[in-house]
Amino acid sequence: LQGLIVGRALRAAGGGDWEDGVKEGLESAIGSLAWNPKAKKVVILVGSSPPHPEDMPAVLSLVSNFKAGGGVVSTIDITQRLHEEHHRFVYRSIHGKEPTEFPPRPDHFLQVSAVFGEIARAGGGEMAGIGFEEALAEQILVFTFGSRWKKDLKSFRVGSKG
Numbered sequence: 366l367q368g369l370i371v372g373r374a375l376r377a378a379g380g381g382d383w384e385d386g387v388k389e390g391l392e393s394a395i396g397s398l399a400w401n402p403k404a405k406k407v408v409i410l411v412g413s414s415p416p417h418p419e420d421m422p423a424v425l426s427l428v429s430n431f432k433a434g435g436g437v438v439s440t441i442d443i444t445q446r447l448h449e450e451h452h453r454f455v456y457r458s459i460h461g462k463e464p465t466e467f468p469p470r471p472d473h474f475l476q477v478s479a480v481f482g483e484i485a486r487a488g489g490g491e492m493a494g495i496g497f498e499e500a501l502a503e504q505i506l507v508f509t510f511g512s513r514w515k516k517d518l519k520s521f522r523v524g525s526k527g
Contacts, residue, residue, distance in 0.1 A: 387416035387484075388424050391438070395431050406436035408488070409508050413444050415480040428488035438488025439508040440481035444474035445494055 387410065394408045408431070416424050428438040448470045456464040478494055485492035491512070493504045 384417040385412060385414040387412065387414075388420040388427070391424060391427050395427060395436070405509075406431070406434075407490075407509050408436065408438045409441060409490075409505055410438065410481070410484065411441040411443060411505075412481070413442070413447050413474075413477060415477050416484075421480070424484060425487045428484055432487070432489035436488070437490045437508075438484060439490030440485045440488075440492045441504055441508075442478050442481045442492065442494040444470060444477050448474055 391408065391410065400406050408428075431438060449467055452464060452467050456462075478492075481494075482492040491508060493508075495504055
């Protein structure tokens, strides 16, 4: 899958293989968007597939250069959720009930975690692996506003439900 800028909208194209067009997506986010010079420049890569292997040196160079220019690239690995959904589907199909535990993620999902960690380190950001929408939204806010806000965000979330 590749990210393409069409007009002012980011559109997806391509696909059909395990790896994603991470390089193209990061190029679009970093190079094609009109960044306000006074703004905090944060790019958050959310995904479940690694970049194409031949693109990895360019990806690391791109995020390192973005970091050198004052930007931050963080990553969120959502393979845990995909793994759990797949296991639930198979388990329910075979046993007719919900699973009570989940096996470890397979190696191809662990590869995503390793690569996303490497991208985040090169981009001066953080990497998180999560599985639920609420956790995803919270992690995006933490990456945007900084880890020091995590406690405040949790207090707000708990307080907003009560």
